[in-house]
Amino acid sequence: MKESAVKDRILNTASRLFYDQGYHVTGINQIIDEADIARASLYNHYPSKTDLLLAYLDRTNEAWFRDLERYLHPLPTAREKLLALFDFRIHRQRSSGYRGCHFSKITAETSDDEQVFQRVKAHKERFRALICQLVKDAWHRHVLDDDTLATTIFLLLEGGIALGAMYRNSQDADRARKIVENLL
Amino acid sequence: MKESAVKDRILNTASRLFYDQGYHVTGINQIIDEADIARASLYNHYPSKTDLLLAYLDRTNEAWFRDLERYLHPLPTAREKLLALFDFRIHRQRSSGYRGCHFSKITAETSDDEQVFQRVKAHKERFRALICQLVKDAWHRHVLDDDTLATTIFLLLEGGIALGAMYRNSQDADRARKIVENLL
DNA sequence: AATCAAATAGACTGGTCGGTCTATATTTTA
């Protein structure tokens, strides 16, 4: 019943390389070398490079929300959780060298793949919905209505992360957090 | 003194392909074929693919600000110009199939190139400075101080464009514009 | 101890990559 250690090693290595270097510049040979597995093992578990990409996106998405929910869980109020969204992403950006959002990155690399597009959209939709729910649950100053506030938070956060990838720092995401703090 | 038509054709074709498909998936052969020029002509004008990339970034940056300034020029007030920043970018996104910011895109594709990084940073810095100047010139409700307002506008706009690339629409950039409208 | 699935090494395919080179033709300039 336990998953193959080899399969995990393949996906872990591929995920790291796809995110750190980019999907197209990462060759099958490099994955095989760095995962230290046999060529046939890779093609046994993932019939094509595209399958590997989709598995990377799916697992990243699942782990992303699982980690986020664990990060938010101990916090008592929706307001704190909303601000922690910024902390969560800023922390992850810092510790991954400011390479930006996984899903934004792959979008920039793939122009026409519908399966990729659908996954990216689903990821962002789910994150947006999470923000909307938190805003609804949060007490806030109603200078903005719930929907507008949620959109503002979402856009400020995504903008901050996107700029962080271009500047290789978190100054804009930090600014975004402060702006939201004053908005809540 | 006039620039070679061939050189222009090369850069035009490369630029289109780099933006539409991505840098790494665009091969020299495709550029040669679609620009309908000889292989040696390309390497005569651009000694390497990297030179072509840097020329693409430089020319895109120059044309971008030139177009923007022309777009803003007829508008009478700084407030209108600030809102027109959204119109300008939304319009360009719509007519280019929502592929996102050129500079964000190339950042996602290149992980370690210092020359690319420097150009991306310079482009965003200049745009940020332009917004700061417009905010300073604009009459506004001072619900936020100048610097915070400028950052908010910048982040909302960049966030809206980034999400537009992932959704292939302008709904978030449109929302961002409305939010800023109520902020000014 | 026999079996069978999973993993291994590595040769091999057809194709593309970025880049070089030779040789000829066209255009610009002097």
Added chain:
DNA sequence: TAAAATATAGACCGACCAGTCTATTTGATT
């Protein structure tokens, strides 16, 4: 009109690409 610069076609290079295949070895289950 001669010389010089620019453009052309296309062969060629070593390297790498994604993916296939054969043959052998390992390790768990029966």
